[in-house]
Amino acid sequence: MHVDLVVVGGGSGGLAGAFRAAGHGARVALLEPGELGGTCVNVGCVPKKAMWLAADLGARIGLAAALGFPVEPARPDWAQLVASRQRYIANIHASYRRRLDEAGIVLLPARGRLAGKGMVECDDGTEVEAKHVLVATGGRPVRPDIPGAELGIDSDGFFALGEAPARVAIVGGGYIGVELAGVLQGLGSQVELFVRGDALLKGFDPEVVERLQGNMHQAGIALHFGYPVAALEACEGGVRLRERGGDAGNPFDAVIFATGRRPNTDGLGLEAAGVRTDADGRVQVDGFQSTSAAGVYAVGDVTGRLALTPVAIAEARRLMDRVFGGQPDACIDHADVPTVVFSHPPLGRVGLTEAEARLRFGDEAVSCHRTTFRPMLHALADVQQHSMFKAVCVGAEKRVVGLHLVGEAADEILQGFAVAVKMGATLADFHATVAIHPTSAEEIVLLR
Numbered sequence: 511m512h513v514d515l516v517v518v519g520g521g522s523g524g525l526a527g528a529f530r531a532a533g534h535g536a537r538v539a540l541l542e543p544g545e546l547g548g549t550c551v552n553v554g555c556v557p558k559k560a561m562w563l564a565a566d567l568g569a570r571i572g573l574a575a576a577l578g579f580p581v582e583p584a585r586p587d588w589a590q591l592v593a594s595r596q597r598y599i600a601n602i603h604a605s606y607r608r609r610l611d612e613a614g615i616v617l618l619p620a621r622g623r624l625a626g627k628g629m630v631e632c633d634d635g636t637e638v639e640a641k642h643v644l645v646a647t648g649g650r651p652v653r654p655d656i657p658g659a660e661l662g663i664d665s666d667g668f669f670a671l672g673e674a675p676a677r678v679a680i681v682g683g684g685y686i687g688v689e690l691a692g693v694l695q696g697l698g699s700q701v702e703l704f705v706r707g708d709a710l711l712k713g714f715d716p717e718v719v720e721r722l723q724g725n726m727h728q729a730g731i732a733l734h735f736g737y738p739v740a741a742l743e744a745c746e747g748g749v750r751l752r753e754r755g756g757d758a759g760n761p762f763d764a765v766i767f768a769t770g771r772r773p774n775t776d777g778l779g780l781e782a783a784g785v786r787t788d789a790d791g792r793v794q795v796d797g798f799q800s801t802s803a804a805g806v807y808a809v810g811d812v813t814g815r816l817a818l819t820p821v822a823i824a825e826a827r828r829l830m831d832r833v834f835g836g837q838p839d840a841c842i843d844h845a846d847v848p849t850v851v852f853s854h855p856p857l858g859r860v861g862l863t864e865a866e867a868r869l870r871f872g873d874e875a876v877s878c879h880r881t882t883f884r885p886m887l888h889a890l891a892d893v894q895q896h897s898m899f900k901a902v903c904v905g906a907e908k909r910v911v912g913l914h915l916v917g918e919a920a921d922e923i924l925q926g927f928a929v930a931v932k933m934g935a936t937l938a939d940f941h942a943t944v945a946i947h948p949t950s951a952e953e954i955v956l957l958r
């Protein structure tokens with residue numbers, strides 16, 4: 511088969527690239543051996559957010575009870591919740607299939623391998639030849655190489671659970687560890703989080719992270735820092751974790767590894783096709799998503815840069831605008847990308863942390879403005895959940911170069927403020943904007 515573009519991988523980046531290229535008039539073939547939508551739709555953002563929303567509802571039922579509603583805090587029926595989640599996801603699959611048909615994109619349900627010179631071989635024997643090849647094969651979870659690791663599950667396994675585990679250990683303090691801890695605790699499990707470092711969410715602002723840790727502790731999650739898990743052992747009543755040089759602890763019904771991800775580049779034929787990867791298998795690209803091989807591009811998690819769905823999508827769209835849309839300079843700016851950790855409560859950031867700003871601009875130039883408060887609903891219900899908002903500013907004009915939020919609605923508040931930060935707003939611009947009262951968001955324009 512001859513096309514203008516062959517896309518290897520039908521996740522967030524691959525689909526976005528295929529649709530945009532077809533929109534520019536290119537003939538496109540898309541290879542995807544699994545479900546359309548990749549990680550985000552099937553074992554990432556979407557099912558995670560469904561579970562997060564359910565956990566959030568559970569917390570709100572508790573708040574409602576505290577405010578006098580005649581309701582009892584209760585656990586959801588796990589099977590019913592998962593069925594609703596999967597029905598939502600099935601609708602996304604159907605919508606993708608319809609849009610691919612409408613766009614005239616050829617969908618090949620096969621695993622691809624680059625064979626060089628614009629040729630991609632499928633595992634069903636089909637050969638596709640194209641002037642342009644997009645590698646968008648994403649990544650997969652990795653577990654530490656420790657005895658008994660097979661007794662645990664990873665985030666893919668979490669989404670396959672048929673029932674809620676009563677006692678859960680989660681290993682890893684990054685995005686996924688923190689999110690799954692909040693979700694499971696909110697849905698009625700007893701969660702313990704095991705982290706080898708001394709804090710959660712390395713790379714985020716330590717002050718808002720500390721506030722999140724306080725909220726998680728308040729919600730009943732046990733946080734264990736400086737705990738390198740050395741082994742898992744099967745025991746009566748479940749699985750136990752063994753700390754390096756220490757005793758094994760209590761048994762758990764499930765152990766979830768949230769210890770990072772690896773790009774899907776094994777057996778992809780990249781080396782033979784002249785596509786350079788780093789020691790961890792990440793495809794090396796320039797600012798325009800071009801690899802070291804002419805006509806071969808890569809977007810999304812397989813490049814190991816910012817592993818976020820909107821980033822994969824934006825990279826793919828700009829790339830296709832450049833290759834097929836006559837826009838030679840199109841590329842994405844990876845600075846000031848807003849991101850939210852869907853913890854309970856959510857934590858978000860855009861721009862620089864205080865430490866990054868001090869390093870870049872010097873201590874003298876940096877000032878920070880923060881506020882800590884209890885959201886009104888939690889204060890009314892007398893629940894000890896606190897929000898903290900922090901702005902990092904630079905120079906006499908106090909340009910806001912970083913905004914760090916943790917608390918009720920932080921996930922929804924951040925997007926609009928990210929526009930302001932991207933546009934170079936100053937603290938005076940924030941102050942010149944009249945507050946919306948009474949909200950949590952107003953605390954940002956009132957920061958002193």
Ligand SMILES: Cc1cc2nc3c(=O)[nH]c(=O)nc-3n(C[C@H](O)[C@H](O)[C@H](O)COP(=O)(O)OP(=O)(O)OC[C@H]3O[C@@H](n4cnc5c(N)ncnc54)[C@H](O)[C@@H]3O)c2cc1C
Nearest residue numbers: 519521522523548549550554622647648810811817818819
């Ligand atoms: C638990 C979890 C929660 C997340 N939550 C969020 C969130 O809330 N917000 C957010 O922005 N990001 C989130 N992410 C990250 C987000 O899912 C990824 O950044 C995004 O899916 C990357 O898109 P991609 O197209 O690069 O790869 P993927 O979506 O992983 O797609 C790659 C596709 O390539 C296919 N493939 C692999 N090898 C081949 C081959 N040889 N031939 C053909 N096809 C192949 C795979 O089957 C897969 O469908 C989350 C991730 C996880 C794991």
Ligand SMILES: NC(=O)c1ccc[n+]([C@@H]2O[C@H](COP(=O)([O-])OP(=O)(O)OC[C@H]3O[C@@H](n4cnc5c(N)ncnc54)[C@H](O)[C@@H]3O)[C@@H](O)[C@H]2O)c1
Nearest residue numbers: 654682683684685686687706768769770771817850851852
């Ligand atoms: N809300 C979102 O946007 C969202 C949600 C989930 C994932 N993601 C994306 O997916 C990526 C992967 O998420 P993740 O949580 O798997 O990775 P991560 O890099 O965020 O966190 C991995 C954690 O595992 C720990 N770790 C690594 N090896 C370990 C070991 N051997 N023993 C103990 N701990 C170990 C690390 O110290 C770290 O705390 C994220 O970086 C993010 O870009 C985004």
